[in-house]
Amino acid sequence: MADLTQNEKRLLVALAQDRHADIVSLAAQLNATPEAVVQWAHLAMDKGLVRLERTVKKTFVYTAEGEEYLKSGLPETQVLVGIGDGISLAGLQKLPAFKIGFGQLRKKGLVTVTGGMVTKAAGATTADDDAALKHPQAGGARVKDLIKRNLLQETETVGHTLEITPTGLALGKSGLDLREETGTLTRDQILSGEWKDLNLRRYDVTNLPKKAYPGKIHPYQRIIAEMREILLEMGFTELYGSIIQQSYWNFDALFQPQDHPAREMQDTFYLGETLPLPAGYERVKAMHESGGDTSSTGWGGVWKEEKAEQCVLRTHTTSLSIQYLAENPTPPVKAFCIGRVYRRETIDTTHLAEFEQLEGIVMDEDVTFGNLLGILREFYHRMGFEGVRFKPSYYPYTEPSLDAEVYVDGIGWIEMGGAGVFREEVTAPFGINYPVLAWGLGVSRIAMLRLGLKDLRNLHRSDVAFLRETPALRRRDGGA
């Protein structure tokens, strides 16, 4: 029983004498509040040292009116005295207590009124009522009547009686260290050496500590940072750029036909703003209309400048990749971007109108489609996915195109992102003469797996409790 607090010890010693006591008297004896003593008693009770009993005591309190009658006698007593051997009703009415007192006497049948004269009934007395007022603890119908008349109030007080158990008694008599306990060690105590003689309060290590909440980065940002780290390690240059893009860079430069469904208002967020087309846009126009100088047929039809000038919220970060390549057409180029992109989707648990996309590009003289598969396998391995496989897919600006799938324990193969080689129709207008390997993936899909999220919105409209409770180091569950 070494883990008794100082207060529990004092309580046991105090109880060891009389075996039991009520809390109030114990509190007085221990110079503490009854609430504190109850708290200590609970601790000791958990260890089987005391038994705590709850007692309910009834007490009576006089109202102001009751208090007054206690001194002057009940109004009926006063009136009864006033009657004496008989008195005229008019005379009796002069008594201040008449109104209440006379009513009570009539109710109790102690008076009779004949021809304006009031006389007592035989043996009339209110002594029992006065006694009830003086000693309400006795109880009875008369006391109840006084309560009804609002002269008395009955209150219940809850008390605690404490009894020491044999274990507690043995401990209490065994000689406990009752030296004053020290909570916080002071500078003076440390410097003076006084600490050597102190009885430092012990803590119960089984009690949980008070919660501390660290400042920390968002769990989603942590995943983004990890991907960024991997790509930097793999020698990629990071890109950052505008959320607002001209349709030209977002679609046309990527050989997306002007009547492509993804360009419609239902799928893309358009803005009222327009921006002038960059120099050399005619090459993009020629590519769309007739395939330029390549083996392509182009899309045919007429390519309209005004459609390309419209500004949109970027639907992918590929708009940044192509601008970067246009500015840096000399190989090698290895670049990546993790950024917010926008799709006009109705927001629900698994769809957001804005989400992070990761995109990487590699441009070099001799890079191949096989190299693209190799980069993807390496990247996904580093993200913790052992099983990676590829299958044919379609993207308007890559050829050949593929989708990458990763294996997740308990779920199976899931699609993780798309990739491909930029079409010559995309690269040729910007004088990019070597293959560009490109791949992209939705970062939130990995976040959902890693964080076990059921609702993607919680990434952006987060419950603070979710952020506080998600540990910085997470086990790589779900294979990720």
Added chain:
Amino acid sequence: MAVISLPYRYLERLTRTDRKTILNKIALIGSDIERTEEDHVDVEFFPDRPDLFSPEGVARAMRGFLNIETGLPVYPVTPSGLSFTVDPGLAEIRPVLCAAVIRGLSFDDESIQSIMSLQEALHWAVGRGRSKVAIGIHDLSKVTGPFRYIAAPRDFSFVPLDYTESMTMEEMLEKHPKGKAYAHLVNNFKKFPLILDAHDQVLSFPPIINGELTRVTTGTTDILLDTTGTDRRAVMRAVSIVCTALAEAGGKLESVTIDGQVCPDLSASARTISVAECNKLLGLSLTPEEMAALLHRMRFGATPDGNGTLRVDVPCFRGDIMHNWDIFEDVAIAYGYENIQDNPPDTFTVGKPHPVQVLAMLVRDVFCGLGYLEVMPFTLTNEEVLFTRMRRKERAGILHVLHPISIENTVVRTELLPLLMEFFTLNRHRELPQRLFTVGDVVVDCSTYQQASGVSTHPDADFSEAYALADVVLHELSVEYTVTESDDPAFIEGRRADILVNGKKAGVFGEIHPLVLNAFALEHPVAGFEIDLRAVPGYPGH
């Protein structure tokens, strides 16, 4: 995406193998199996391959892929003797017409459904919602050639499909379900497109609705196909796909003449590809013969010509082949992505982080050290949150989304602090103190840049806390600043300050105004701070 229903028995008969073999390999030609049912499978194909939008087209591709029947499929076409004329008045309305006859078909309810699904999928993928291409399929026995494609007055009447009474074309646009759905494609024209037979019986009001007269039923054996549109290439592509699918189903193809021109033309187009270029792009080392064999499996004609090149005959239904690389992709698919050596390239480069992201990470470090928790609000928000609740005037240069999904997402954020206030509202029931920060993009006048903001709420949050926060963050970021009293109405007068860097306002901090707290339904004081990170030394472009 187009999801195509493939009945097993029909697919097995056409492919000439069992369903298990087909389902095992179908994803490898570029598809996703959506659902497998008792008697059929639903498969999603990509929009660049509308030739796979029918069981007949899938069977044709799978026979090749599984080596059951390879090489260029040939579809003989004989003249039908039927002819069409096209009214020059359609030039501005819907000028292109192509037609064909398919005889000897036998329909049941399932195959009628199947041909209608193909029609709808083509309207979506090739026709762009019927604007570029609209397809009509008619029972040939009900009409008599020659046929005329004319621009007709809007009050011309006939009985449209699914109706028993005649109505004017104008009425159809108002009453008929298809009329209502596609009215926007023709409503601007003074006249409407119409296809009539020799006795002025109506075949079709393209691109809206056919006549009831030529409805295809289980008794139909001979079909007249009409395809109209605004883009000749797209119209031809759709016709090739429908004709060859019906030929695969057992039909005999016949041509018609349109203003004297024979239609349809189902001949292959020739391309010459370099074996070396293809090998180089894919990372393979195939011989010309091997490459030709792979292309045969993808239903191309391919002949090595001895000069390191292949002559490739592209079947008429492969309108997606725009460029030689499109053929290279088919080589890769036939070879199998799983068989391609996947080595990362040995391109040597050094990783280079972007300075804006480096700064953002630094900002996160500083705030985290101060006990602030990062949040990542949406970048789309609304004027109510940004301005009304903050008691601020709408900022110039804010960008409005033209067609927002909801009133919650109407503008791109120009500030971060109001969004953090929203987080406090969301988390009213969570333990205090709460200290939150965010760093990220804001957009003003089409220009994207980064800001950072931190907020603190608890019973003792005040101006001093905001000032201390602003001061330490700016110090850690080496920003030399001065302050001046602010007039920002989001804060309490006398408890607010503007941050000036090089004499220009770069941020603000203070104690949030109680009216703002009320607007966000908050009960405790909030100390807030926001800084434009372009004020930090070394921010790119500043």
